[in-house]
Amino acid sequence: MKLQVSNTNAPVWRDIMVKSDLPSKLKPLEVMSRNLWWVWNSEGKSLFRDLDHDLWRATGENPVMLLQKLGFERLQEIIKDEDMMSRIEKVYADFKAYMKEPMRKDVPSVAYFSMEYGLCNALKIYSGGLGVLAGDYIKEASDSRVDMTAVGFLYRYGYFTQTLSVDGQQIANYEAQNFNQLPIEQVVDENGNPVILEVPYPGRVIYSHIWKVNVGRMNLYLMDTDFDMNSEFDRQITHQLYGGDWENRIKQEYMLGIGGILMLKKLGIKPDLYHC
Helix, strand or coil: CCCCCCCCCCCCCCCCCCCCCCCHHHHHHHHHHCEHHHHHCHHHHHHHHHHCHHHHHHCCCCHHHHHHHCCHHHHHHHHHCHHHHHHHHHHHHHHHHHHHCCCCCCCCCEEEECCCCCCCCCCCCCCCHHHHHHHHHHHHHHHHCCCEEEEEECCCCECCEEEECCCCCEEEECCCCCHHHCCCEECECCCCCECEEEEEECCEEEEEEEEEEEECCEEEEEEECCCCCCCHHHHHHHCECCCCCHHHHHHHHHHHHHHHHHHHHHCCCCCCEEEC
């Protein structure tokens, strides 16, 4: 016999994202914050920095978080500052002119696969040299107008940040990334629902969300398995860069290669060349 011990309904938790709405005159800042073009454009980077020097440092040079945290009074000060508004207009005009230039048709299109991409401090999907090199390839492809699509992972915890213990030992700290505060956007279908990628693994299917990073004219698509359609065992595939045991590393490489190809097909992207 089962006795009811509580009349309280079990809670159902849902994620709710609240976005601040910038004044219309400052919308160009929001557009530019969602494209990493500013990373290698000195005027673009200094523009975001000069909105609030202290907040720029506190947010880890993250323009999306910076705009989310700017107070109402500061926003009004920016709008009343004629020099600052002229700078915003100038940089935004340069950005639009850059984006308007057509892609080259005389070179093959490329799909570029990498475990890590070093693009900016705010996006923790890299650890060092290989990631910086991969990031530079995307930036150069953008400047050269080469049709390149990059494929990688959106790591929940990224690569660790290092601190030292009292006795001088290295401590690896893994800090969860808040995807809503990053310069990325989730790929959704025509109904606004997240696109789900299905990747066949031995004995099961592993599911992945898809996120897009705008890098100038280039698109970087990132896979993310850390959600409730997967088991706790498989959600860890995209938890850490180079993290976990050897089995998890093999699962990551399988997801990058097989899953990456399936993702390109799902998105309708048909490159001429593949580079891993």
